[in-house]
Amino acid sequence: MGLVELLKSHILCHLIIGYVFLASGLLVNLLQLCTLPLWWFNKQLARTVNCRLGYCISSQGVALLDWWSGTKCTLYTDPKDYPMYGKENGIVVLNHNFEVDFLCGWSFCERFGVLGSSKVLVKKELAYMPVIGWMWYFLEIVFCKRKWEEDRIAVAQSLKRLRDYPENFWFLLFCEGTRFTAQKHQISMEVAEKKGLPKLKHHLLPRTKGFWVTVQNLRGSVVAVYDSVLNFRNNETPTLLGILSGKKYHADLYVRRIPLESIPEGEAECAAWLHKLYQEKDNFQEEYIQTGRFPGPIVSSPQRPWPLVNWLCWSVLVLYPLGVFLVSLVSTGSTLSILVSVAFCSAASLVFRWMIGQTEISRGSGYGNKGNNNG
Numbered sequence: 371m372g373l374v375e376l377l378k379s380h381i382l383c384h385l386i387i388g389y390v391f392l393a394s395g396l397l398v399n400l401l402q403l404c405t406l407p408l409w410w411f412n413k414q415l416a417r418t419v420n421c422r423l424g425y426c427i428s429s430q431g432v433a434l435l436d437w438w439s440g441t442k443c444t445l446y447t448d449p450k451d452y453p454m455y456g457k458e459n460g461i462v463v464l465n466h467n468f469e470v471d472f473l474c475g476w477s478f479c480e481r482f483g484v485l486g487s488s489k490v491l492v493k494k495e496l497a498y499m500p501v502i503g504w505m506w507y508f509l510e511i512v513f514c515k516r517k518w519e520e521d522r523i524a525v526a527q528s529l530k531r532l533r534d535y536p537e538n539f540w541f542l543l544f545c546e547g548t549r550f551t552a553q554k555h556q557i558s559m560e561v562a563e564k565k566g567l568p569k570l571k572h573h574l575l576p577r578t579k580g581f582w583v584t585v586q587n588l589r590g591s592v593v594a595v596y597d598s599v600l601n602f603r604n605n606e607t608p609t610l611l612g613i614l615s616g617k618k619y620h621a622d623l624y625v626r627r628i629p630l631e632s633i634p635e636g637e638a639e640c641a642a643w644l645h646k647l648y649q650e651k652d653n654f655q656e657e658y659i660q661t662g663r664f665p666g667p668i669v670s671s672p673q674r675p676w677p678l679v680n681w682l683c684w685s686v687l688v689l690y691p692l693g694v695f696l697v698s699l700v701s702t703g704s705t706l707s708i709l710v711s712v713a714f715c716s717a718a719s720l721v722f723r724w725m726i727g728q729t730e731i732s733r734g735s736g737y738g739n740k741g742n743n744n745g
């Protein structure tokens with residue numbers, strides 16, 4: 371292990387990264403809170419400002435993935451569709467097998483200039499997470515309880531609000547509703563069998579209602595569905611802790627652009643269309659596993675320097691006062707103030723570790739584990 375690798379895996383580096391993320395993130399949350407009065411005077415301006423502020427947070431995740439760990443993300447897609455990416459609104463339908471799929475998603479959003487405005491149908495539990503969950507509130511992210519009776523009106527209303535969004539956005543949908551585990555897969559395939567649907571090997575059976583309600587409510591404002599399949603080379607299953615420790619991975623993403631007008635409007639027809647899509651996604655995964663690549667050509671989607679620039683700026687901004695504080699604490703601080711500071715830092719590290727824990731599949735919810743919808 372070289373010196374740089376050793377340094378990247380050192381806990382002190384992780385604590386500094388965690389501190390920069392939490393301190394800058396809470397500052398951004400505070401700035402977002404300050405934009406509240408603007409919503410009454412100029413809603414579109416408030417939304418644009420919040421996209422820029424959100425970018426300050428999510429691009430730190432991209433900096434961590436692309437620049438710190440050096441993970442590579444390769445895009446397989448039709449070159450004819452490439453110019454449209456980032457220039458129109460799209461619904462992204464992605465498999466949900468990996469703990470860092472959201473980071474890879476963010477990395478692609480960043481490359482196409484839609485990171486600040488990206489949207490997702492996300493479980494309500496994540497709304498309470500400091501920094502990210504609070505940022506999402508101001509970005510009008512759509513939250514769901516994964517209980518259709520309670521979600522159907524709230525989700526539709528949140529989606530309708532996005533129709534006049536001033537920035538191009540991608541709306542991410544993990545139609546499987548939860549991360550893939552062997553147990554959840556087995557149960558969902560029992561459901562598939564009962565419903566007379568073909569079995570899937572690499573995906574859980576998709577939940578169709580969220581997709582249908584999204585297509586229904588965003589029709590006219592969203593132009594296409596981006597059917598996306600993510601996988602990692604060498605059978606790797608990356609973790610956020612691995613990335614934080616500077617481990618380099620290689621992600622491959624296959625994207626197919628499907629015009630929205632080709633998706634049926636009726637609920638049953640739309641559900642059948644989604645089930646067929648997942649059978650095709652399953653075939654793409656199988657092809658990747660057999661051959662190590664997705665169909666179609668690789669298209670270069672270069673990284674931009676902005677996540678790194680943003681990260682460095684925030685680091686200087688929040689590390690400088692910390693340094694000044696620590697020097698004065700060591701030189702003039704009482705034992706009590708030193709103890710209070712140590713306790714505060716320990717609490718902040720625990721919060722950061724808890725946030726990382728939210729990405730771990732082994733700590734995931736029980737949703738989809740029982741052939742019913744219990745979380």
Ligand SMILES: CC/C=C\C/C=C\C/C=C\C/C=C\C/C=C\C/C=C\CCC(=O)SCCNC(=O)CCNC(=O)[C@H](O)C(C)(C)COP(=O)(O)OP(=O)(O)OC[C@H]1O[C@@H](n2cnc3c(N)ncnc32)[C@H](O)[C@@H]1OP(=O)(O)O
Pocket residue numbers: 455462464472474475476478479488489490491492493514515516517518519521540541542543544545546547548557558561574575576577578579580581596598625738739740741742743
């Ligand atoms: C060019 C580059 C292109 C792309 C780049 C890629 C990506 C970048 C894009 C954007 C990035 C943006 C942000 C990323 C950042 C962070 C995101 C991180 C993670 C958060 C994600 C989540 O939180 S996932 C969880 C929440 N989301 C969902 O659940 C969505 C899917 N779910 C639904 O749609 C559901 O229908 C629902 C949530 C709306 C309602 O839930 P409910 O449970 O009530 O569902 P249903 O009513 O559908 O369930 C009952 C039906 O399901 C059948 N059933 C029962 N048991 C099972 C089972 N085990 N498996 C499958 N099906 C089951 C049951 O029989 C019912 O069937 P019906 O026929 O009656 O429908």
Ligand SMILES: CCCCCCCC/C=C\CCCCCCCC(=O)OC[C@@H](O)COP(=O)(O)O
Pocket residue numbers: 387388391430431433434469472493496502544547548549550681725726728729733734735736737
């Ligand atoms: C420079 C520092 C950069 C720090 C980088 C960001 C680190 C932030 C730490 C944590 C981010 C947490 C983001 C949570 C979003 C992902 C969570 C997730 O993937 O949810 C799973 C959900 O779909 C389904 O849940 P279940 O499988 O049912 O359970």
